[in-house]
């Protein structure tokens with residue numbers, strides 16, 4: 001261990017650093033320190049979180065695995081949570097959520113991204129990720145986490161790229177020297193699609209309490225064959241009724257596992273995480289619900305611009321020109337898709353700013369107003 | 370004076386509006402990385418100028434260093450306010466979804482808080498451009514800048530007020546948001562302005578603190594020189610911004626409108642009003658950048674949310690469309706526009722105005738149309 005610095009001295013130094021930082025902020029008003037530091041090096045930012053890619057590998061043909069070192073504002077995450085990752089593509093900052101696959105212990109992040117068909121961000125990362133690339137990161141979020149103290153028996157089920165948050169849980173448990181029983185049940189199309197196959201096998205060899213079960217849905221040769229069936233549970237984890245189960249994967253897998261646990265009255269012990277891709281808007285008549293989260297109002301989408309719909313719902317959102325020029329009506333759309341009435345452009349992404357007066361909801365939409 | 374409504378026939382206005390919409394659409398579809406790189410490079414240049422300028426003032430005892438420092442800092446403030454701040458806060462880069470370029474989050478290096486200005490400028494001025502009694506930028510509640518403003522002996526001081534406004538422009542912009550004249554007229558209650566005032570106090574405190582307390586204090590014995598240097602940089606920016614803005618709106622031929630004229634305006638009529646109510650300043654590339662491309666005031670007023678670097682590229686087309694519809698396109702070099710504004714400021718100090726309508730020929734297009742129907 002390094003030399004112990006007396007408490008008081010340490011606090012004094014930290015206090016000095018803090019007052020220096022606030023002096024710098026005052027001198028650099030109105031833009032703030034980060035806007036200057038990033039010009040020297042994007043990773044120097046103090047308030048925002050960025051991550052620099054330090055290593056890239058491609059485990060399967062359509063995935064890319066990145067090792068990322070976060071900047072100083074990163075405060076760590078809990079296994080199972082996700083972070084928002086941003087990259088600039090053609091001048092536009094795009095943001096997607098990814099669950100780190102690494103253990104929550106250790107300052108690095110590991111992200112595995114599957115290139116989705118027509119996936120803007122995943123495709124970009126798959127093609128262009130290289131060491132040195134700088135990503136925007138958020139603090140972690142999400143409730144899909146292991147409880148403390150850790151359960152003695154843990155069943156982790158995943159399908160396809162849904163492996164990411166549960167692998168993080170597994171690696172965390174291993175790092176913590178978990179003494180109980182863990183079963184890791186993973187569904188993949190074929191052996192070639194299994195992410196982290198070699199590491200999983202190796203982990204299972206080293207840890208007697210861990211059993212890794214690979215199920216292939218499209219070919220034989222795995223520990224199991226075919227899609228999820230309740231009987232498989234009894235086979236791989238006969239104690240699953242006394243365990244906590246964590247599940248992440250495509251919707252059909254989620255549905256069938258949920259149904260099984262539901263019918264046995266075990267829903268409380270099943271924890272799930274869904275990755276829903278941005279909805280593909282259907283054209284035609286107005287449908288869906290518009291929710292204004294700040295005020296808690298909700299109305300049926302009438303197909304009018306959101307500003308009018310908000311007013312119809314009895315709200316008085318700030319606005320000016322009502323024609324898209326003044327930006328007074330800008331609010332954050334937390335989920336759903338809107339069409340820009342002036343350009344026809346769709347924005348299906350979550351957490352983007354939109355102008356209420358020229359945005360028409362396409363299906364369900366949630367606005368922070 | 371020709372009313373707004375009889376400029377073009379309703380069909381013409383509509384066709385004209387459509388052409389403008391199409392032009393806009395084409396640029397919007399073309400926006401991309403180059404536009405972002407442009408503004409980010411400009412931001413980098415501005416930050417570098419600022420750091421260099423502030424740094425040089427630490428050697429302010431050496432006159433060339435002081436002068437260079439003030440120069441760099443003035444340029445930095447001009448870029449920050451004009452091509453960066455003004456344009457970013459218009460939402461020109463909101464499509465990038467980059468938080469630092471978001472109209473809602475940007476804050477600029479001047480006394481007026483962004484939040485207040487977004488209301489008074491983006492909304493009030495850009496929606497009601499040159500509509501008397503609605504556009505508070507006509508004379509800023511201080512000057513008589515339009516013949517439609519009723520004369521009062523107070524306006525004898527017009528040239529003096531204009532000079533003072535030019536010198537203290539950032540203060541003027543800041544106080545403008547308080548809408549004092551509306552309070553005096555009883556149209557607004559003082560209590561309604563609590564938030565605006567609180568924001569002003571907060572922002573102005575920080576701005577004044579850094580320019581007139583912290584930086585001078587840090588330079589120790591040079592404090593008076595640094596103070597003076599910062600004041601000079603602010604002054605330079607003030608005079609420049611005043612000149613550019615006044616030349617964009619108040620040269621002789623620019624028109625103003627009444628509320629009745631602009632009631633139930635269509636999009637085409639709105640575009641039309643923007644053209645008649647603005648004027649361009651001719652100049653080189655650097656001049657356009659330093660003016661925040663407000664030298665392309667006409668294009669800016671037509672498309673306030675399109676990145677300003679695109680204005681020069683579409684100016685020719687806008688001009689051609691104006692020619693096609695027989696509309697004026699006010700433009701001239703800075704010298705000429707400044708002289709025209711100065712003349713107006715002096716002339717309007719004295720009584721006179723709309724009571725004596727100047728005989729003006731009927732607009733060409735309408736006449737041609739009538740002749741056509743007659744034929």
Ligand code: FES
Nearest residue numbers: 320321322327357
């Ligand atoms: S109200 Fe002006 S942009 Fe929406």
